[in-house]
């Protein structure tokens with residue numbers, strides 16, 4: 084029973100996640116940027132822009148300049164999240180890729196540091212007056228959701244083991260439209276339900292910052308307005324109408 | 327005026343505590359029917375403003391990627407929350423950049439996102455009511471579009487873009503701001519923000535020629551409407567008569583004179599400023615900029631040089647090529663731009679900042695200075711926001727910081743920097759930019775100047791600074807007004823070319 088319900092949930096959630104995200108990305112990509120607005124000093128070449136973007140995405144460069152505490156907790160959370168996500172690839176690949184294998188031991192610590200990062204961020208949200216002021220209930224819930232995912236995951240590791248072999252069989256099966264039995268552990272059910280929730284809210288929430296950052300004109304534009312005429316389609320129309 | 331007092335300096339400049347509601351109010355004067363209609367906006371708030379606002383918002387969301395992405399991407403991390411000079415000076419939480427954005431984002435979520443339609447309370451979405459509209463008017467006229475917050479946001483979210491969108495929406499329903507819209511009307515009608523007609527301008531320039539002759543014995547010309555001149559100078563109209571702006575105009579003229587450059591002003595296009603940017607209106611921005619194109623074509627100039635003005639330089643550097651073709655690199659079949667670009671001399675940057683011009687001449691050793699003429703000054707440099715975060719000078723990123731400083735060091739002996747996290751791209755706004763330089767906002771202007779005044783005080787105490795150079799007409803006007811309120815000399819602020827003017831050697835070498 085749970086196996087089938089979860090299979091359906093996962094299929095639907097994944098579909099929503101992929102379609103929703105592609106839809107958003109498509110909207111961002113298709114919306115024109117009529118004016119050159121990089122926050123200067125900005126790189127003058129495409130290579131420079133790639134470097135700037137890489138520094139933003141990998142090191143949160145601007146955040147580092149603005150607030151060290153948010154940077155520390157944010158970095159801790161995101162870097163750990165990246166590791167944990169990669170570690171989870173082992174549930175979807177057979178044989179497990181060598182580098183995923185290599186990451187396994189680090190992945191475990193990453194679960195703990197991820198939780199620490201999230202708690203730090205939540206602490207700031209609760210106790211720093213300015214950040215509490217700008218927080219909406221959904222901001223808190225998002226952190227609760229992620230803490231729930233990390234927490235239930237860690238509990239399966241350290242408190243009440245679940246049958247990971249069976250979990251793996253289940254997910255490999257899902258990938259081939261072949262529904263296997265899912266262990267009926269409470270923790271696992273909680274963990275997976277929260278992940279489904281995360282997939283669903285992703286394209287509708289502030290988690291859009293992940294694709295959004297790549298489309299931010301203040302960060303992804305070259306600083307070359309004098310050298311190259313930049314004209315969007317709707318702005319070009321004004322010229323043909325009036326001249 | 328008498329009851330305007332400066333806020334106390336903070337002993338340690340830590341993040342101030344919140345004072346909710348401290349800047350609530352009606353905002354600056356609302357534009358009259360006459361002013362609005364002259365720009366093609368509805369005269370006053372239209373009946374169906376609610377639907378029009380939502381429709382306009384949808385329109386802008388489809389036209390500006392910045393607006394679209396910025397509405398979605400903010401994670402409420404709070405990194406920008408203490409970066410705005412208006413928040414620091416007023417302590418009103420709605421002046422935190424993220425909170426200012428949220429005034430708009432809450433409405434965006436309600437009308438344009440699924441969660442906001444289904445669960446408004448949960449995601450902080452709210453209906454667009456008259457109170458919300460009034461709140462927009464008030465707080466989007468408390469942002470100088472200085473972009474300081476965008477430097478610090480991990481996604482580069484630029485509150486200035488949101489403010490511009492908000493003002494454009496407000497204008498589209500007849501709820502515009504008097505100061506900016508009135509000025510835009512003047513440019514359209516007369517050619518400059520001050521409404522200074524051609525003949526008055528000619529008189530002023532003739533007077534200047536006499537003044538300079540009296541002071542130096544040299545015939546420095548201030549030519550206007552000269553066909554076939556090499557350089558067209560586009561400068562903020564404040565340079566023609568406001569103090570201390572005029573001293574920089576004299577400086578530019580002396581540089582042109584000393585280097586034997588043929589140059590001209592234009593009576594038709596006697597304004598570098600472009601308040602179309604402040605109100606976020608592409609049409610206005612473009613129409614105002616078109617005067618420069620027209621003047622350049624009519625006068626047949628080879629180069630366009632821009633005087634000391636912050637937002638004008640951002641518009642010139644970043645937008646002119648797009649708006650009017652003043653620049654380089656148009657496609658071969660782009661007839662509109664090619665028409666002008668064929669005429670311009672591309673051995674030089676187009677457009678060029680007067681500081682780039684002067685610095686090039688200094689490097690070519692075509693100017694000589696007596697630095698001791700500036701010895702009475704201990705000089706610091708205030709980076710103006712739009713130059714610092716919205717433009718460049720020279721070939722390298724950051725040239726906009728180096729070149730003005732290089733000029734100062736070439737013409738004066740005493741230069742010191744202000745505190746490092748308040749200069750260059752982290753500079754604080756003067757408090758009067760972005761269309762807020764009006765007396766009905768004087769309280770905001772004084773409070774917004776606080777962070778800059780604090781570091782100025784520090785360099786006065788530590789280094790005896792007595793001159794703050796800057797290259798922005800708005801900074802100059804704003805500081806002239808607020809410096810005395812903070813207990814400084816009003817004459818402490820001046821232009822970089824004012825210093826050039828003091829030290830330049832004009833006679834035979």
Ligand code: HEM
Pocket residue numbers: 139140141143146153154156157158160161204205208222225226229290292293294296401402403480
């Ligand atoms: C391109 C990838 C990504 C980049 C560059 C990125 C960057 C950032 C940055 C700079 C912040 C602000 C600092 C902080 O609060 O931690 C942030 C916040 C956040 N990110 Fe990401 N992120 C990415 C992907 C993700 C993903 C995939 C998730 C979730 C599954 C996520 C979840 C969050 C959450 C929940 C917050 C808000 C934390 C809070 O409430 O304080 N991010 N992100």
Ligand code: SF4
Pocket residue numbers: 409410411412421422423426468469470471472473474475476484485486489755
């Ligand atoms: S653009 Fe400048 S004035 Fe506006 S919110 Fe950001 S820091 Fe404040």
Ligand code: SF4
Pocket residue numbers: 399400401402403404405406407423424478479480481482483
């Ligand atoms: S720094 Fe950027 S993401 Fe963070 S609260 Fe401010 S605008 Fe939002």
